[in-house]
Amino acid sequence: EAGVTQFPSHSVIEKGQTVTLRCDPISGHDNLYWYRRVMGKEIKFLLHFVKESKQDESGMPNNRFLAERTGGTYSTLKVQPAELEDSGVYFCASSPRTSGRETQYFGPGTRLLVL
Amino acid sequence: KNQVEQSPQSLIILEGKNCTLQCNYTVSPFSNLRWYKQDTGRGPVSLTIMTFSENTKSNGRYTATLDADTKQSSLHITASQLSDSASYICVVSEASGTYKYIFGTGTRLKVLA
Numbered sequence: 001e002a003g004v005t006q007f008p009s010h011s012v013i014e015k016g017q018t019v020t021l022r023c024d025p026i027s028g029h030d031n032l033y034w035y036r037r038v039m040g041k042e043i044k045f046l047l048h049f050v051k052e053s054k055q056d057e058s059g060m061p062n063n064r065f066l067a068e069r070t071g072g073t074y075s076t077l078k079v080q081p082a083e084l085e086d087s088g089v090y091f092c093a094s095s096p097r098t099s100g101r102e103t104q105y106f107g108p109g110t111r112l113l114v115l
Numbered sequence: 116k117n118q119v120e121q122s123p124q125s126l127i128i129l130e131g132k133n134c135t136l137q138c139n140y141t142v143s144p145f146s147n148l149r150w151y152k153q154d155t156g157r158g159p160v161s162l163t164i165m166t167f168s169e170n171t172k173s174n175g176r177y178t179a180t181l182d183a184d185t186k187q188s189s190l191h192i193t194a195s196q197l198s199d200s201a202s203y204i205c206v207v208s209e210a211s212g213t214y215k216y217i218f219g220t221g222t223r224l225k226v227l228a
Contacts, residue, residue: 004158033216042119043159043204043218056213091158098213101147101166106158 002026004107006092012113018080021110025074025094031055032075033095033104034067038088046090049075050098082114117142119207119219127225132195136222138188138205146210150179150190153202153221162190162203195226 005024013019025032034046046065047057051072060067064083069075079086089111093104119140128134140148147166151159163172163179165188172179176193192199205219 035216035218040220042220043216045215045217048213048215056215093158101164102214103149103161103164104216106151106160108156108158 004092004094004105006090006107006110008110009108010111010113012115013082014115015084016081018078019082019112021077021079021090021092021112023075023077023092023107025092026105029094029096029105030072031095031098031102031104032069033093034075034077035091035093036088037091037109038085043091046077055098079112082112084114087112087114117207117209117217119205119217121203121205121219121222123222124220125223125225127227128195130195130197130226130228133191133193134195134224135192136190136203136205136224138190138219140186140188140205140207140217140219142207142209142217144210145183145186146208146214148179148181148188149206149208150177150188151204151206153204155201159204159206192224195224197226197228200224200226 007022032049037043045059048055049069066078089109091109093106095102149164150162153159165181178191202221204221
């Protein structure tokens with residue numbers, strides 16, 4: 001069974017440009033999460049989808065970030081326009097159901113560098 | 116404020132030695148605590164999960180403990196191997212509707228031959 005995949009693995013863009021990150025969860029997983037780790041800090045929650053609905057987007061830093069999950073399958077996270085402080089590693093995770101004991105399975109991350 | 120703190124920040128040990136990593140948390144309401152292993156360039160992989168009523172859980176050479184009263188956890192690695200070199204992240208899940216993960220900053224372990 002394929003794990004969580006993310007594309008691209010790396011992205012280097014200039015300040016003011018737009019970048020779109022993609023996440024393909026494990027097939028059949030209704031829950032999809034986005035996280036971000038900035039240099040030297042802990043991984044932080046951005047938002048949570050259940051199927052195509054945003055369950056919790058309390059971690060989204062500002063309105064330059066837009067996440068979508070059309071059809072409840074893959075998800076995209078768009079940053080527009082990108083700022084220097086958006087640099088970091090963006091992780092996606094998925095789980096079958098929303099419950100306390102469900103393990104979230106993480107993708108390898110997208111390393112974003114904004115110059 | 117919900118927080119998860121880990122120590123040490125980094126650790127270097129010789130192959131075959133044991134080590135213990137620490138985690139303190141102030142997450143409420145508490146659902147469970149997990150230890151994840153993250154290899155360089157990879158996403159985190161779950162090692163153990165413990166709920167309020169569980170005070171120890173093993174996964175091969177990894178043994179995690181939880182003291183819910185003092186809000187402390189540890190991860191003990193026995194007979195370390197070179198492949199244990201990684202970051203170990205303590206993650207506490209809130210007992211809220213979405214069971215949000217609160218991450219520690221991790222301990223970076225390096226095992227030397």
